[in-house]
Amino acid sequence: MQKIAVIGAGTMGNGIAHVFAQHGYAVNLIDVSAAALEKALQTIGKNLDRQVSKGSITEAVKTDTLKNITTHTDLDLGVKTVDLVVEAATENVNLKLKIFQDLDLHAPANAILATNTSSISITKIAAATKRPSQVIGMHFMNPVPVMKLVEIINGYATDQKVTDAIVELSRKLEKVPCVVNDYPGFIANRILMPMINEAIISLFEGVAGVEEIDTVMKLGMAHPMGPLQLADFIGLDVCLSILQVLHEGFGNPKYAPCPLLVNMVTAGYLGVKSGEGFYKYT
Numbered sequence: 197m198q199k200i201a202v203i204g205a206g207t208m209g210n211g212i213a214h215v216f217a218q219h220g221y222a223v224n225l226i227d228v229s230a231a232a233l234e235k236a237l238q239t240i241g242k243n244l245d246r247q248v249s250k251g252s253i254t255e256a257v258k259t260d261t262l263k264n265i266t267t268h269t270d271l272d273l274g275v276k277t278v279d280l281v282v283e284a285a286t287e288n289v290n291l292k293l294k295i296f297q298d299l300d301l302h303a304p305a306n307a308i309l310a311t312n313t314s315s316i317s318i319t320k321i322a323a324a325t326k327r328p329s330q331v332i333g334m335h336f337m338n339p340v341p342v343m344k345l346v347e348i349i350n351g352y353a354t355d356q357k358v359t360d361a362i363v364e365l366s367r368k369l370e371k372v373p374c375v376v377n378d379y380p381g382f383i384a385n386r387i388l389m390p391m392i393n394e395a396i397i398s399l400f401e402g403v404a405g406v407e408e409i410d411t412v413m414k415l416g417m418a419h420p421m422g423p424l425q426l427a428d429f430i431g432l433d434v435c436l437s438i439l440q441v442l443h444e445g446f447g448n449p450k451y452a453p454c455p456l457l458v459n460m461v462t463a464g465y466l467g468v469k470s471g472e473g474f475y476k477y478t
């Protein structure tokens with residue numbers, strides 16, 4: 197694989213484009229918004245500067261990485277000659293189904309179509325295409341340039357050769373691939389989100405305050421961030437929507453989102469991106 201298209205220039209999309217480009221792949225970064233593409237290039241530049249100042253990459257690697265990225269607002273053109281598409285658009289089922297229908301029409305017949313979805317069924321996304329055996333989950337973690345894991349999710353019809361290719365590719369990106377099957381929340385969010393929800397329930401029930409809950413988990417369990425800070429970092433709306441997928445998918449009340457989380461999202465307190473969640477960001 198040489199040429200990659202990344203759909204969506206948000207936090208995950210720009211991180212994924214950054215990592216592929218840094219490892220020598222030609223990346224077409226695609227977004228409907230030219231302003232979002234411009235902002236993504238600035239973010240990638242800043243994150244590369246951070247890596248240069250830490251000495252983990254050279255100035256020459258930074259220059260080559262930026263050279264490897266071409267931006268497109270036109271999906272058809274951007275995916276026309278690629279070997280792999282990694283979709284990282286907004287987490288919305290109907291949007292993703294429409295994107296995959298378009299990708300199926302415009303990407304080369306042998307191209308692999310991957311999605312970075314954190315919770316939507318890979319099998320469902322694959323069923324929107326005429327090549328379900330070439331559709332797979334490639335779930336990166338935020339911040340993508342730092343986090344080592346790629347959770348690879350096999351849909352019901354994913355071909356083993358496709359899985360093997362994505363495993364090998366992840367290793368070339370210096371990531372550690374983990375292959376899992378397509379059930380709600382896969383593994384990462386099936387385990388992470390109930391922990392975050394339990395932290396919010398503990399706060400809601402007055403068992404402890406925000407700082408105490410996060411400190412217990414940071415210092416007691418060596419987590420880099422406490423669960424409430426991590427929820428702010430991920431986005432409370434994203435946490436809520438993943439919990440709803442778990443709740444509906446398994447039909448088990450243990451996954452019911454805490455009413456405090458629902459209220460905070462309804463009120464627009466989404467965490468870092470809105471300026472306030474469990475903490476204030478100014």
Ligand code: CAA
Nearest residue numbers: 243246247250252314336337338339341342385420421430
């Ligand atoms: N690009 C490049 N480098 C970055 C970066 C970025 N966007 N963000 C941080 N870094 C680098 C820093 O330069 C620093 O590098 P060195 O180790 O070489 O010094 C390193 O990462 C650590 O960063 P900081 O010193 O600024 O801050 P920190 O030590 O507090 O670490 C963190 C920040 C890596 C985000 C850490 O707090 C952490 O690991 N948090 C948990 C992250 C996590 O759990 N992510 C998964 C979220 S769930 C998800 O993504 C999936 C989903 O479906 C919801």
